[in-house]
Amino acid sequence: MINRLLTQLEELRQKLNQHIKKLSKSRYLQKSKTFNFLLSLTVAVIVTAFGITTDWATTEAPTLTDKVLWTGNRIDSGNLLVQNNAETPTLTDKGLWTSNRIDSGNLLVQKSTEIAALTYKTSWIGNTVGSGNLRVQNNIEAMYVAPDGTVYTNSYWDEAGKEAGIYKDGKVIGSLEDTHGWSRGGGKAVTANSKYAYIAMTQGAGGNKKEDYPPEGTTWYCVRRYDLLGKPAPFPNGRGRDKSMLITSTKSEVTGLATVENELYVSDFAANRIRVYDTDTMKELRSFTVPNPGTITIDPQKTLWIIQSKNGGKPAKILHYSQNGKQLPQQIADVVEPTAIAINHQGKLLVAENGPRQQMLIYDIKSQPVQVGSFGSKGGIYAGVPGEVRDLKLYGLTGVGTDASGNIYINSNGFNKSGTDLRKFSPSGKLIWRSLGLIFVDNADADPKTDGVDLFTKQEHYLMDYSKPAGKQWTYKAYTLNAFKYPQDPRLHTSPDGTFFRRIQGKPFLFLTDMYSSFLQIYRFNPATDGKIAIPAGMFVGTNGDKKSITGTWPPHQPKQGEWIWRDGNGNGTFEKNEYDISKDYPYIGGWWVDSKGDVWKALRTQDGTGIRHYPLQGIDSKGNPIYSYSSMEKQTTPSIFNDLRRLEYFPQTDTMYLSGFTVDHPAFGDDTKVAGSEIARFDNWSQGNRTPRWRIVIPYDTTGKREVATAAISVAGDNVFAVTFKTAEVYVYNAATGAQVHKLKPGPEVGGESGWIDIPYGIRAFRRSNGEYLVFVEENWKGKVIMYRLAG
Numbered sequence: 037m038i039n040r041l042l043t044q045l046e047e048l049r050q051k052l053n054q055h056i057k058k059l060s061k062s063r064y065l066q067k068s069k070t071f072n073f074l075l076s077l078t079v080a081v082i083v084t085a086f087g088i089t090t091d092w093a094t095t096e097a098p099t100l101t102d103k104v105l106w107t108g109n110r111i112d113s114g115n116l117l118v119q120n121n122a123e124t125p126t127l128t129d130k131g132l133w134t135s136n137r138i139d140s141g142n143l144l145v146q147k148s149t150e151i152a153a154l155t156y157k158t159s160w161i162g163n164t165v166g167s168g169n170l171r172v173q174n175n176i177e178a179m180y181v182a183p184d185g186t187v188y189t190n191s192y193w194d195e196a197g198k199e200a201g202i203y204k205d206g207k208v209i210g211s212l213e214d215t216h217g218w219s220r221g222g223g224k225a226v227t228a229n230s231k232y233a234y235i236a237m238t239q240g241a242g243g244n245k246k247e248d249y250p251p252e253g254t255t256w257y258c259v260r261r262y263d264l265l266g267k268p269a270p271f272p273n274g275r276g277r278d279k280s281m282l283i284t285s286t287k288s289e290v291t292g293l294a295t296v297e298n299e300l301y302v303s304d305f306a307a308n309r310i311r312v313y314d315t316d317t318m319k320e321l322r323s324f325t326v327p328n329p330g331t332i333t334i335d336p337q338k339t340l341w342i343i344q345s346k347n348g349g350k351p352a353k354i355l356h357y358s359q360n361g362k363q364l365p366q367q368i369a370d371v372v373e374p375t376a377i378a379i380n381h382q383g384k385l386l387v388a389e390n391g392p393r394q395q396m397l398i399y400d401i402k403s404q405p406v407q408v409g410s411f412g413s414k415g416g417i418y419a420g421v422p423g424e425v426r427d428l429k430l431y432g433l434t435g436v437g438t439d440a441s442g443n444i445y446i447n448s449n450g451f452n453k454s455g456t457d458l459r460k461f462s463p464s465g466k467l468i469w470r471s472l473g474l475i476f477v478d479n480a481d482a483d484p485k486t487d488g489v490d491l492f493t494k495q496e497h498y499l500m501d502y503s504k505p506a507g508k509q510w511t512y513k514a515y516t517l518n519a520f521k522y523p524q525d526p527r528l529h530t531s532p533d534g535t536f537f538r539r540i541q542g543k544p545f546l547f548l549t550d551m552y553s554s555f556l557q558i559y560r561f562n563p564a565t566d567g568k569i570a571i572p573a574g575m576f577v578g579t580n581g582d583k584k585s586i587t588g589t590w591p592p593h594q595p596k597q598g599e600w601i602w603r604d605g606n607g608n609g610t611f612e613k614n615e616y617d618i619s620k621d622y623p624y625i626g627g628w629w630v631d632s633k634g635d636v637w638k639a640l641r642t643q644d645g646t647g648i649r650h651y652p653l654q655g656i657d658s659k660g661n662p663i664y665s666y667s668s669m670e671k672q673t674t675p676s677i678f679n680d681l682r683r684l685e686y687f688p689q690t691d692t693m694y695l696s697g698f699t700v701d702h703p704a705f706g707d708d709t710k711v712a713g714s715e716i717a718r719f720d721n722w723s724q725g726n727r728t729p730r731w732r733i734v735i736p737y738d739t740t741g742k743r744e745v746a747t748a749a750i751s752v753a754g755d756n757v758f759a760v761t762f763k764t765a766e767v768y769v770y771n772a773a774t775g776a777q778v779h780k781l782k783p784g785p786e787v788g789g790e791s792g793w794i795d796i797p798y799g800i801r802a803f804r805r806s807n808g809e810y811l812v813f814v815e816e817n818w819k820g821k822v823i824m825y826r827l828a829g
Contacts, residue, residue: 155827162473162510164472166821172201174195174476175455176191178190178226178434179447184439185445186209189202189447196216200235205469218239220237222235233262233266234300236258243277250286256275259281261282261318285305285306287307292310294340298315300318322361339359341385342357354374355367368385371387375434380438384401386398394433395411395416413430418518422568423517425514427459428467431450431515432451434448443460444460454495455476456472457472473820474495475493478815478817479493479813481536482811484539485539485544487806488803492537496514502826516559521569526575529590534550540633540662553625555576555585555586556575558574571660577599579598581623599620606659627682645673646671648681650670652664654668675719677717679697679703680698682697683712694716694717696747705737708746714737716735716770717733744763755773757775763793763794765782781827793818801813809828810826812825
């Protein structure tokens with residue numbers, strides 16, 4: 037709509053300009069004051085109209101000389117693009133706000149405010165590609181390398197619908213389309229031949245009932261066929277909307293795929309069978325029994341090597357079969373955790389060893405398999421300085437392969453799906469290119485000691501060079517999770533997503549919470565013993581009614597009900613019986629905060645007037661863990677203006693508290709659990725008992741229940757308070773002294789002017805550098821990165 041209006045205005049401007057030029061040639065009109073006045077007025081109207089409809093959230097934001105402009109609470113549905121069940125992107129062609137008044141029954145905003153001239157730049161971290169559809173996917177569960185070096189991948193889920201990607205020469209060149217939405221997902225197997233690509237996928241019952249979808253309660257586990265450019269390739273009797281799906285099971289997923297000549301081999305895990313299909317007709321030719329079949333590869337003699345997955349206490353093996361299903365005597369049983377296999381250009385078997393070795397193992401298979409080599413540093417990411425990223429240090433292997441020239445391709449997925457790290461090496465082992473997609477539902481925070489040069493997310497450590505262009509400033513420095521030394525690391529068993537990095541008594545600590553603020557995890561660092569690894573040190577968990585706080589068998593020894601604080605008393609990173617402090621409190625948590633002294637704060641959504649919990653730091657124990665206890669916890673009074681407290685940030689240096697939530701004047705529409713509230717308020721002299729706000733501002737909140745512009749998260753840094761909206765991902769900047777709005781930031785062209793929704797309560801983190809510049813980090817899991825705004829101080 038806006039683009040059409042812009043085009044029409046531009047055409048009108050050009051036509052009017054032509055008429056003006058003709059008229060201006062008249063001597064009479066050149067001397068006419070009336071004409072000059074009308075000419076100036078006409079030009080002003082055109083420029084004003086054109087300016088109103090032009091998006092102004094560029095990296096070099098324009099100077100605004102008028103009040104902040106608001107247009108109301110309606111968002112044109114034509115400006116919001118939804119990719120099936122994927123994130124809704126924020127586009128930069130939305131209309132500006134055109135009035136500073138909004139009906140109090142709908143969007144609630146602060147009073148009219150002057151906005152200063154603003155200069156900011158947009159950048160990003162965590163993904164090799166910063167915008168567009170051709171960016172690195174969130175995870176790679178399986179990959180196949182074609183002889184020409186084209187890499188085909190597959191994964192269960194990618195937020196922007198890129199479950200299956202196509203990579204070549206260090207670039208993302210395409211994807212296997214239509215793997216997302218309508219109860220559809222990818223899988224953990226992929227292969228290709230000279231004509232088609234094939235992926236494992238799932239299809240649920242959520243599609244159009246007039247088309248070909250499974251009935252309610254049934255899931256199809258399929259092989260889907262594509263041409264080599266990623267378009268679905270239908271076949272006779274194919275299933276699904278476009279007839280490109282081959283249903284292999286309704287009980288369990290496809291776990292392996294391989295082709296040779298005109299035959300496609302499929303691992304049907306639930307049936308303990310390998311099924312063989314014609315690659316052109318997709319008709320089943322035969323099948324044979326293989327217990328727990330997984331990944332398949334085919335050697336130059338056209339025999340099959342198949343990973344037999346773990347079964348209870350039985351370890352995994354690699355088995356050898358003829359094309360007709362006869363088991364051959366050769367097998368490999370000395371690999372702890374084989375996750376992927378392939379045949380190289382010399383006919384040798386490559387095995388991804390995802391156990392403690394973290395290497396690609398190379399076997400001569402001409403007779404009885406013999407390991408003749410390995411690739412990658414022994415110990416992987418934990419070799420040398422543990423956690424430090426190096427070219428040959430691998431971690432969480434999910435794919436191996438080579439091209440016809442002997443170049444080596446390896447994907448590391450980390451542990452608990454940490455993100456894509458796809459690398460190509462020369463035959464001699466030199467890194468040729470690397471594609472990274474490390475971020476999913478995550479945000480970054482800065483190390484204050486290094487002035488923001490070091491950034492941390494939940495599992496990654498980045499080194500920044502702010503002199504470089506946008507998207508080139510970050511270097512992947514370290515992977516901070518050690519799955520072998522600390523198998524009970526909470527990051528392996530939960531889904532944290534909000535990061536606080538703190539220096540407490542000069543020592544570094546990492547704090548993590550989750551999408552629902554149900555816990556706060558604590559990590560310490562000890563470079564002498566653990567290099568770059570974040571060591572599990574403690575954890576706060578909220579009450580879960582009369583049940584255990586965390587369901588399942590992890591962590592061991594947790595209390596049967598109530599809330600608890602765990603501290604790693606003996607420093608081994610393991611949850612032990614005598615390491616829990618137990619209590620019981622109100623179950624609904626609004627948010628967590630860790631202040632600069634190391635004190636922990638918790639906001640409860642209670643209406644009893646005492647919704648703030650303060651856990652003063654009791655010191656650091658001999659193992660380096662911060663000490664907190666329920667006996668030292670303080671219950672503090674919630675200011676009476678709030679009836680549903682959601683976020684808090686306290687600054688002990690100035691004794692200033694910032695709170696956000698829903699207020700008596702501006703209550704919530706329904707429960708609306710994930711948003712930050714309808715108001716932010718500042719309180720001075722907090723520790724002295726003051727509960728009268730210095731100021732309170734009404735922040736964007738849509739009471740229709742659609743949350744189109746609801747505020748998702750807040751962050752305070754330096755002289756500013758930052759707030760980001762849920763679906764539109766716009767950053768509102770308020771003066772911390774007065775509460776007046778001073779800026780608004782939107783994704784710039786460096787990231788394609790787009791962002792996904794803000795899904796987490798700490799989806800914005802701000803940091804002020806020593807030169808006055810603000811770094812503002814915003815979650816952007818739709819395209820797998822963290823957006824970073826650089827705002828002049």
